Amino acid sequence: MNTNTSFEQYYQNIRMRQKRDTVAWSLVLLALYFTAGNAAEFNLNTIWHSLPNFFDYMRETMPTLHVSTLFADSHTKGSLAYWGYRLPIQLPLIWETLQLALAASLVSFVLATVFAFLAAGNTWSPPLVRFGIRALVAFLRTMPELAWAVIFVMAFGIGAIPGFLALMLHTVGSLTKLFYEAIESANDRPVRGLAACGASHFQRVRFALWPQVKPLFLSYGFMRLEINFRSSTILGLVGAGGIGQELMTNIKLDRYDQVSITLLLIIVVVAALDTLSGRLRQWVLEGGK
Numbered sequence: 001m002n003t004n005t006s007f008e009q010y011y012q013n014i015r016m017r018q019k020r021d022t023v024a025w026s027l028v029l030l031a032l033y034f035t036a037g038n039a040a041e042f043n044l045n046t047i048w049h050s051l052p053n054f055f056d057y058m059r060e061t062m063p064t065l066h067v068s069t070l071f072a073d074s075h076t077k078g079s080l081a082y083w084g085y086r087l088p089i090q091l092p093l094i095w096e097t098l099q100l101a102l103a104a105s106l107v108s109f110v111l112a113t114v115f116a117f118l119a120a121g122n123t124w125s126p127p128l129v130r131f132g133i134r135a136l137v138a139f140l141r142t143m144p145e146l147a148w149a150v151i152f153v154m155a156f157g158i159g160a161i162p163g164f165l166a167l168m169l170h171t172v173g174s175l176t177k178l179f180y181e182a183i184e185s186a187n188d189r190p191v192r193g194l195a196a197c198g199a200s201h202f203q204r205v206r207f208a209l210w211p212q213v214k215p216l217f218l219s220y221g222f223m224r225l226e227i228n229f230r231s232s233t234i235l236g237l238v239g240a241g242g243i244g245q246e247l248m249t250n251i252k253l254d255r256y257d258q259v260s261i262t263l264l265l266i267i268v269v270v271a272a273l274d275t276l277s278g279r280l281r282q283w284v285l286e287g288g289k
Contacts, residue, residue, distance in 0.1 A: 061260040086258055090246055094265055097242035098273075100160055101228035104167035109221045111172050116179030117205060122191070123183065124201050133176070141173030145231050149240040163240030167228050178220045179213070186212040218284055222277040229273055233266055 036042075066078030074081040118125045119133040145166045152162030190208035199207070236244015243266060250258040 060256045061263075063257045063260060083257055084261055086246075086261070090243065090262060090265060093236075093243040093246050094269055096160060097229065097232045097236070097244070098269065100163050100232045100242055101167065101225060104164050104171055104232075105221065105225040105228050108168050108171035108175055108224070109217075111168075112175035112179050113217065115172070115176040116183055117209075119176060120180040120183035122186070122188065123205060123209070134180075137173040137176040139173070140169050141177065143170065145170045145235060146238065149235045149238050153239045158239035158241070158245075160241035163232055163235045163242060166235055166240060167231060170231075171224050171228060175220060175224055179217060182213045182216040182220075183209060218281050222281045225277055226270065226273055229270060 063083040064078055065080065065083065069076050069078040070080055072079035072081065074085045076082055115133050115137060117123050119130050119137070121130065148166035148169055149162050152165045156162050156165075186209050190212070191204050194204045194208050232240075232242050233244045233247070236242040236246070237248045239245065243262065247259065247262045247266075249255075250262060
């Protein structure tokens, strides 16, 4: 009886402490939120009163389609062909954006894998090399893709090269950190077992660490591919190639119906890419079965 009473009292004390901590941290976060909002001149009242403008703009982008002329030619207003008259221009730009994201993701994945094994604390790399790589990738991921894109557009001009370089550098920085943290979190028992058998450093990495981190590496790689496609769309707004340039042109020229079809294309491709990358990841992890 005394044991049950003591346990109940201990449980109630823990519950009270958890509730107190929850309330305290909630108040701290609210204070930080309002302080930051005040410093940034963030005003919920302004957002609430500006919402109608947002919906008005979205309504403007909706195409005017008529059932009677829905399947007419591209010269007839109210038809699907009239709405998509710029598809011959937009589809190649979507393909260019996909190529940009894929190329940047593949190159970044390879570089980040090499850097991660050199930067991890449990792969026996020299401390100076480890520190140098960590400092480098910290700098690379600190600079957002948009900032890199602006710099490279100034250096190389408008086109796909600035977008590729911007995506690649930022992705290398992000993936390397994720990768070396995954390596450092790996179970060291297989490593110690191989070391006891006289395995070299490379063999320990190849047969003990790599099988453990491979699923995480693939997951992060596919995730970055999806992120890079979205980012490459934004980079196009500053002249870094892809469908983003088309979107910005349509916005500037008030071609509202073309804004909507461009956004629709982006949404469809992102959804397809998400589904495809998920299935591809599962196929790779299952050994191609």
